[in-house]
Amino acid sequence: MINDNKATYHEIDFLLPAQRFNIQFSYVSEKGLPFIREFMLRMVHVAPMTRNEISTYFGLSKFETEEAISDLMERGELTINEFGKLALTEKAKDYFTDIGDSPKLSEVYDAATSITYELLGFNSIKQAGDKASWHNGISLDVESAVLSRSESEAGKHFQIHFHELLDKGFLPKSIDQSSANKPSVYTVNSVNRLKQLPFRLTSRFEIDMDGLAVERDDFEALKDSGKAHELITDKLMGLSKRSNLAEIAKAMAMLDDKETLGFFNNHSICLKSLEHQRTAEEQESSKRCSLLGPIYSDENWDLLEASLAPILQERLSSKTDFAQEQLIWIAPSDPYWGKSYKLQAALSRLLTAGSTKKKKLYEPRVYVPVSGVDDRSSILQWDRELKDYTKHVSGLLEGFMDGNVEVILLEGELVVVLYHVSYPESLPVSLPIGFISTDKNVVKSVGEIIKEYLSGQSAFDKPHDCGSLKELSSNKSRK
Structure with missing residues (x-):
């Protein structure tokens, strides 16, 4: 969790516009x-x-x-x-x-290649196809003038960085590099834009031991990260929420969570206190494990799976039918929740763990916040974000613990609680902090709060549980 006296408290993907171009060119090559x-x-x-x-x-x-x-x-x-x-x-x-x-005899050859450039600094990029999605990330905008002249910019950067592209393997393998003198571009004959796609920049937000924000690292894929950081800072300012410390304290009091409350200081949290708590939990084989960061981060998800493993093994050996028992995941009303491709991986692993060839161990149900069944914008947005999992997703009327708390519950067995703390005076994005617990009393207490909210309603015709996202989005599409 803590490395070099700092820790990552959030991990967010930013989606920088990129375009793929077909480039026809001629190059000069020497041969013996x-x-x-x-x-x-x-x-x-x-x-x-x-x-x-x-x-x-x-x-x-x-x-x-x-x-x-x-x-x-x-x-x-x-x-x-x-x-x-x-x-x-x-x-x-x-x-x-x-x-x-x-x-050495120089000859001119014709060739063609397809190259993707991000549109901020026109760096040539490679990206895995499964991440070339505009979902689970925060989109960054570039000036419209850049979009209109992108073909000429791509051609210019292709000529300037031809040898670099050759070294990085972006150009056809048929271009002979055996000569002592590298081939050089002779002319760019044509540049045609093929499609626009996102370039995913993952930014880790860190704090030091006193809870103060640490300067963000540069992006390895970019030669100069300055412009990208400027865009990100502007975007975060637009998404910034007021401080919710009072509501967080109220939620902790409702859950009688004195341990997490004890981590807070004047800036955000004290990492040393958190580290001492984690050490004590490990040494005492506690039923509680303190968490920092999104639950779908690699470290936190591994901790969740480790806590789930003995429970699922016991269910697998039991003769009891668990097919109707739900594992409930309630998402917070936080602009940064789910803005990482790791959410997709977590959902996939959650579904996989829920059943074997022989037996169903639980039925996953993810609740995402909406303002009601008529909240067309949020419903369609969630449908796009979670399109591969919509049959396992339901809309939940905003307001569960003021929208600041995320919960995963396997009734009677395990609970995850994460408070999404907004403190704009100190931190640029929200700070998720909380715990995993297998303590029966804690699981029961949180379970009762969830059950009461899910079965409640804010008005006669406005139940908190808005129903399946798949049905909600289907209804919206027909209107």
Whole structure:
């Protein structure tokens, strides 16, 4: 959790517009010459020679000598000087850089390639296809003028960074690089935009031991991260929420969670206190495990699966039918929740763990916040974000624990509680902090709060449980 006196408290994907281009170009490449041709030219390059001298040196017959010389003269590489000796033409002299060097012949070739450039600094990028999605991330905007001139910018950067593209393997393998001198671009013949797609930049938000925000790291894929960080900062300012510390304290009091409350200081949380608590929990084999960061982060999800494993193993061995028992996941009303591709991986693993070939161990049900069954915007947005899992997702009327608390509950067995703390005076994004517990009393207490909210309603015709997202989105699409 803590490394180099700092810890990651959130991990968010930002989606930078990128475009894929088809680029037709010509390039110049040097190649060596056939043995006899090369060495004849090398000898004459040192000093002009007579036909007899060439015949004697190479051990050729008169016929063979005449044939070889005629070929070179027809190619415009040999001529007769004023002394009647064979000498190099100006064309052939250009094959050499120094006396004794091997001659290299430059030729122009045509080729084509497809390259993706992000549209902020026009860095060439490679990205896994399964992450080329506009979902589970915060979209960044570039100026419309950049979009309109993207083809000319791509062509310009292609020419400037041709050798770099060659080294990184972005260009066709047919381009020969065996020569000491690398091929060089001759001309860009055409650039055609194929499609627009997102380039996913993962930003880790960290705090130091006192809970103060640490400067964000640069992105390895970008030569200069300055502009990207500026865009991100502007975007975060637009998403910033007021402080919810009072509501968080209220939620902790409702759950009688004194441990998490004890981590807070004047800035955000004290990492040393959190570290001491985690150490004590491990040493005492506690039924509680404190968490920092999104539950779908790699470290936290591993902790959740480790806590679930013995429960699921016991269910697998039991004769009891668990097919109707739900594992409930309530998402908070937080603008940064789910803005990571890791949410997709977590949902996939959750579904996989819920059943075997022989038995159903639980039925997952994810609740996402909406303002009601008529909240067309949120319903369609969640449908896009969770499109592969909509049959396991329901809408939940906003307001569960003021929208600040995320809960995962396997009734009677396990609970995860994460408070999403908004403290804009100190931190640029919300800070998820909480715990996993298998303590029966804690699980029961949280379970009762969830049950009461799910079965309640805010008005006569406005139940908290808005129903299946699949049905809600289908109804919206028909309207």
